[in-house]
Amino acid sequence: MKKTLTVGSLKQSSSNNVRSKEVSVPPIKSNPRVNKTTSTARIYFTQNRRSFSVPFKKGQTVLDTALTQGHQLDFKCKKGTCGKCQIQVLKDEVGLTPANEAEQKRLSSKVHSGYRLSCQARMV
Numbered sequence: 421m422k423k424t425l426t427v428g429s430l431k432q433s434s435s436n437n438v439r440s441k442e443v444s445v446p447p448i449k450s451n452p453r454v455n456k457t458t459s460t461a462r463i464y465f466t467q468n469r470r471s472f473s474v475p476f477k478k479g480q481t482v483l484d485t486a487l488t489q490g491h492q493l494d495f496k497c498k499k500g501t502c503g504k505c506q507i508q509v510l511k512d513e514v515g516l517t518p519a520n521e522a523e524q525k526r527l528s529s530k531v532h533s534g535y536r537l538s539c540q541a542r543m544v
């Protein structure tokens with residue numbers, strides 16, 4: 421005689437001695453395209469031998485973003501004239517505006533080594 425198994429027939433009961441079987445289920449892999457909270461672009465730089473990183477804030481200067489984040493960056497004029505806010509960019513994941521005339525004048529050839537005025541460098 422052919423016996424038909426149903427969900428109810430697999431449950432453990434005192435009457436038929438059938439044990440339920442545990443099935444291992446593989447963990448669910450997260451989709452990297454959905455999880456955007458961990459993929460924030462940042463800019464990494466140093467100022468006076470101190471290292472910093474700030475997240476991408478479109479249109480904002482590196483200095484303003486750093487200050488908003490609570491970093492203690494040196495600065496004075498915020499106009500590109502004093503040079504006090506000078507930083508050296510180590511890694512740029514966000515994209516910055518090209519060095520403007522004030523930066524070219526203040527930093528001259530150092531611009532080619534990644535130096536910027538953080539009050540003038542904007543994220544694009």
Ligand code: FES
Nearest residue numbers: 498500503505539
């Ligand atoms: S704060 Fe003076 S040049 Fe940036």
